Amino acid sequence: MAETPVQVVILAAGQGKRMHSNLPKVLHPVAGKPLVRHVIDTARSLAPAKIVVVYGHGGEVVRSTVDLPDISWTRQEPQLGTGHAVAQALPVLAGEGQILVLYGDVPLTKASTLKRLLHAGKDGLAILTVELADPTGYGRIVRDAEGKVLCIVEEKDATSEERVIREVNTGIMAIPSDRLADWLSRLSNRNAQGEYYLTDIVALAVSEGASVRTAQPDADWEVLGVNSKVQLARLERVHQRNLAAAMLVGGVRLADPERIDVRGEVNFGRDVFIDVGCVFEGQVDLGDAVEIGPYCVLKNVKVGAGTRVAAFCHFEEALIGADGVLGPYARLRPGTELGPEVHIGNFVEVKKSRIAARSKANHLAYIGDAEIGERVNVGAGTITCNYDGANKFTTIIEDDVFIGSDTQLVAPVTVGRGATLGAGTTLTKNAPAGALTLSRARQTTLTAWVRPQKVKK
16 A cells, blocks of 8 residues: 655744744754754655645745755744644645645654654544643644544643643644644634644544644653753753763763754764764764764764874864874864874874875974875974965975975975975975985074163163
């Protein structure tokens, strides 16, 4: 039997006054991704026939931020309630099947939960509900003596008896597409908020004898929404704990699962260790036995097996070979490629450069727009002077070069294989292979010189 076609409607028109922000509520990030994008990505995993986003406040910003080729958009203006919002999507929806209604500020609902809801509603209406110890603020699920759903009552319209009910409506529903338009057309706004509630279609379905079933999520956090920065921060911690738990199950050793932030995707091999306070953004790949020290930031980085990263490093758009030793306080900027067994030490910055196997820059250096060969030693304080104020130029350092401390290489310049540059050299011409090149002023001693003394006040 073929699966029932599904179309998804995501309600994302709310203003979010309690966020106290110029950014539309659904664009606030959890794990570095807008709330509504989490919802869209989960909806996509269901392979729906269509995804429609209903937008309102800050709508053009929302569209420009998350617009995707498989998303349809419809505007709700003014905002007259959830029933009115879904009604705006009707002209875009077409065909038989189920309409799954999701919310752009409820980002963590799992696809498995939504599949369970869709199954419950395969021959009628289905509501995602949850039991809460404190149901304050939620619409209550009213059932008859046999446990069948009668209706959903919003808290502002509930009686004192209905308010003690702990089973609440999450707002997420699966609705038969052939009944949706009729039910929406019969909604009334005669209620405490003067709005057209989507939840009122439940009573209409019951009155017509339609099947009304419920499904429940695996965890309460799946249906948590965001209406304030406080709730956003709480949801961030919930999500980060879930991500950390998945990493632990996958074999990563975390010094403290409460002190890690993943704002993208982390792929990892066996025996990876991550210390406290680390942030991972974009796509990060960690090979077998990689060790990441405390308070490091890695964004779109690939780290080869066996590499050890000490504390307080910042890497972005970089490829790091196997068995490297990096940090502490090292910075790799976009375009950096390190071969195997490369050492990048404290306060060394590398940008748009390739450094081949077993080369080292252990202290206080800047390497930019450079091609560095194998077994090169870059002394402390060395700088590749790659910028003339208007254009960038390349420095080439061939294999087995030794560069003395406090050296400036003024690009474009090449240092030949096996060459040595004496400490303090300013290199403006190519250095020949296998030779010692120096560039220093004559040393002079002034015997009559007297050190200045501090003047007493």
